[in-house]
Amino acid sequence: MAERLRLMPGAEIPETMLGIGDDAAVIERREGPPLLFTIDSMVEDVHFLPDIPAEYAGYKALAINASDIAAMGGRPLAALVSFVAPRQTDVEWLDAVYDGFAQAASFLETPLLGGDTAVGPRIVLTVAMLGSCPDTAPVLRSGARPGDVVCVTGRFGGATGGLRILAMERLIRKPEEDYGHPGLRLLDRHLKPQPRLEAGRRLAKAGATAMIDVSDGLVADLGHVCERSGVKMTVEAMSVPIDVDLEAVADKVTHNVLETALTGGEDFELAVTLPPDAFKKAAAAVKGTGIPLTRIGVVEDAASREGDDVLVLQDGEPVRFAQPGWIHFEGK
Amino acid sequence: MAERLRLMPGAEIPETMLGIGDDAAVIERREGPPLLFTIDSMVEDVHFLPDIPAEYAGYKALAINASDIAAMGGRPLAALVSFVAPRQTDVEWLDAVYDGFAQAASFLETPLLGGDTAVGPRIVLTVAMLGSCPDTAPVLRSGARPGDVVCVTGRFGGATGGLRILAMERLIRKPEEDYGHPGLRLLDRHLKPQPRLEAGRRLAKAGATAMIDVSDGLVADLGHVCERSGVKMTVEAMSVPIDVDLEAVADKVTHNVLETALTGGEDFELAVTLPPDAFKKAAAAVKGTGIPLTRIGVVEDAASREGDDVLVLQDGEPVRFAQPGWIHFEGK
Known part of the structure; x- marks a missing residue:
């Protein structure tokens, strides 16, 4: 639709x-x-x-x-x-x-x-x-180029962790007792997302070639960038920063922390592609806003390999997920 | 709300x-x-x-x-x-x-x-x-001044007539047979409103002091202008142009043509106040868009009389309506 x-x-x-x-x-x-x-x-x-x-x-x-x-x-x-x-x-x-x-x-x-x-x-x-956009041209999804590095702001999986606690708490209603402070922070990640406005502007100034906010899920949203840019990406699973509070209560809210981080939606972090030589400056600029910028993969020519637009590797082996992210009404 | x-x-x-x-x-x-x-x-x-x-x-x-x-x-x-x-x-x-x-x-x-x-x-x-607003300042609801004339574009009551036919046709479903071409045109007035974009710009250029689109009903919307401008208005009921198609099928769709025209909503005509000496030029400008501009009343000082913000007169006597217009959820 x-x-x-x-x-x-x-x-x-x-x-x-x-x-x-x-x-x-x-x-x-x-x-x-x-x-x-x-x-x-x-x-x-x-x-x-x-x-x-x-x-x-x-x-x-x-x-x-x-x-x-x-x-x-x-x-x-x-x-x-x-x-x-x-x-x-x-x-x-x-x-x-x-x-x-x-x-x-x-x-x-x-x-x-x-x-x-x-x-x-x-x-x-x-x-x-x-x-x-007072200082730069708007950063589109369509600008990723082979050779760019793929980066993300912040950490992933927290919003999904919070949503799961919320769903369970509808039955039990004592999140602090059951999950401690990490649980309360995860609830906040789900209920009060912090749009990365300042980081977004700094990334634009630092030369971002493409950018998207992670609402559907990291792998799904990187797929949107690939589709609009006509490229593919390879992502190193172990490079993706995991929400520390999710890790702290992982045994209670997920069977698979990595899958939650890579496919859970609504973290509202930014995924961005940058020319390799722009990464250092971009990371320093984003760090000034109090959150990390992490390199998680590379952009490839679409013709360079067969298969999915976004290839996720763990220990050199492809990782597959049941669903790359939140599925919207008739697809978004 | x-x-x-x-x-x-x-x-x-x-x-x-x-x-x-x-x-x-x-x-x-x-x-x-x-x-x-x-x-x-x-x-x-x-x-x-x-x-x-x-x-x-x-x-x-x-x-x-x-x-x-x-x-x-x-x-x-x-x-x-x-x-x-x-x-x-x-x-x-x-x-x-x-x-x-x-x-x-x-x-x-x-x-x-x-x-x-x-x-x-x-x-x-x-x-x-x-x-x-490329050519003029935006025309607000708050600019009406005592002494201004109150004018309207087009004709009134058609959209309400169309809505009533539609409601009745849910049972009988043969509008052309029952209401002829006037009925079909009234349906169109309800279903396909024509925003008065060109007329609005010409009225702004001609010196409109306040303007509103008639969505709630003419009396109700003039009341919004009074409230925001801190003025009152007297409107001559018989000056308000009635939709000719509504008049043609009036006996089938309304008990009171005048009330339908003055309080029925969604005609999406413009109601406008103008300094008296600007009326002639404004009317000529609006006529160029194929619709009439009609003078229906005057703006008065709020302290000049007691009672309702919008006083509607017919043969010198106040006319009262059960409801001045469409009532929104908790009032709009």
């Missing part, structure tokens, strides 16, 4: 605009830096469980859009919200969602200019965000 | 931005003309009946956003769609919605850059639209 949206007929898309096959659409203007434009909906029961504290739903609706802006190397400019809710929705719950919007707007320094409200059978929070 | 969105805390709204208490939010930029930013959701069973031809739902989702841009005197720049639908939604239905998106994008000359798709229990179509 998203594919159809990408190939939408109707008013022709001018050459100065790029459809949203990327993290955000790009609108070049005669005056001023290019604009970034993105939209994302969160549906109750699909994207969030209705019994999480409501402020997390509000927070996350803004944060996931900001992450799309981060993946282009941009800065959020303003956001609007469309809030669909049943008529009988509890007012305290609504207020808590607004608190979450406010927290995210403040944290992301993104003015929330208001929006639209409507009655509907189930909660749907849709955020549209406008951003700009 | 919309009131809360307007007063959203969080990141402070810079002085160069105007929250969406207006038809669209305004973002002033150092470089280039101001940007307009708006979002609107259409929910199945609330904003459209699931058995209308699906392309109308797609068309209307874009058109109602363009109408918000029109009411600021702007021009659409680009749009994004978020499409929430149940997993089992019929593919032909989805395709028809996309056809409607494409028709509207082409008609409105608005590139649809793509968007987001998600699974949900019921269809929700959310459109975010970006516009700009």
Whole structure:
């Protein structure tokens, strides 16, 4: 379905605009830096469980859009919200969602200019965000070149660990006792993602050739870059940084830490390709934001080998996963 | 609820931005003309009946956003769609919605850059639209001044007439036989609203002091202008132009043509205030787009009289309506 949206007929898309096959659409203007434009909906029961504290739903609706802006190397400019809710929705719950919007707007320094409200059978929070790229051209998914190194910010698997604890806690409800502080931090990784805005801009300045935010899962999202760039990648599994809190409680939340890190979605870290000689400068720049940049693989010519676009190696052997990542409605 | 969105805390709204208490939010930029930013959701069973031809739902989702841009005197720049639908939604239905998106994008000359798709229990179509005001400052709801004349584009009540025919036709299904060509045109007024983009820009250039698109109902929407401008208005009921097709089939679709015209929503005409000496030029400019501009009332000082913000007179007597317009979830 998203594919159809990408190939939408109707008013022709001018050459100065790029459809949203990327993290955000790009609108070049005669005056001023290019604009970034993105939209994302969160549906109750699909994207969030209705019994999480409501402020997390509000927070996350803004944060996931900001992450799309981060993946282009941009800065959020303003956001609007469309809030669909049943008529009988509890007012305290609504207020808590607004608190979450406010927290995210403040944290992301993104003015929330208001929006639209409507009655509907189930909660749907849709955020549209406008951003700009004041210092560099937007970094697209399509720019990865053979010979580039594949890098990631931060650590992986934490959001999935948090989601699993949340699902189990719906039955038992004492995460601190069962999982200690690592468990609480994993919950936070799932409920309060931190878009890598500053890191994204620094990576853009350091010469990133392609970038994406990891929402579907690392292997799946690297696959999106390969598809748009017309390249393949080889990733060294043991190089992928694992969330330390996930490792601390691994025996309670996953059968396979590596699989969780490589295919679990919603870590909202950035995956980026860089010319090899740009890595050192990029890593130093990202480190200045308090998170690591780690080299995990290389970009290859599409014709250089057969098989999957993203080849994951462990001890020289290919690793295969049942699913490379979160499968969207009719594929995204 | 919309009131809360307007007063959203969080990141402070810079002085160069105007929250969406207006038809669209305004973002002033150092470089280039101001940007307009708006979002609107259409929910199945609330904003459209699931058995209308699906392309109308797609068309209307874009058109109602363009109408918000029109009411600021702007021009659409680009749009994004978020499409929430149940997993089992019929593919032909989805395709028809996309056809409607494409028709509207082409008609409105608005590139649809793509968007987001998600699974949900019921269809929700959310459109975010970006516009700009290349030639004038954005026309706000807050600029009406005592002494201004109150004017409207086009004719009123047609969309409500169409909605009533549609509701009745769910039982009988032969609109042409029952209502003739006027009935078909009323259906079109409901299903395919024509945002007054060109008229809006010409009114802005002609010196419009305040403007709004009539979505809630004429009296209700004039009330929004009064509230934001701190003024009152007196409207001469018999001056309000009635849809000729509504008049032609009036006995079949309404008990009170005047009430339908003054309080029925979704005509998506523009209501505008102008300094008296600007009316003639404005009317000539709007006539060039093929629709009339009609003077229907005057703007008054808020302290000049007691009572309702919008006073409707017929033969010198106040007219009262059970409801001034469409009542949104917790008020809009």
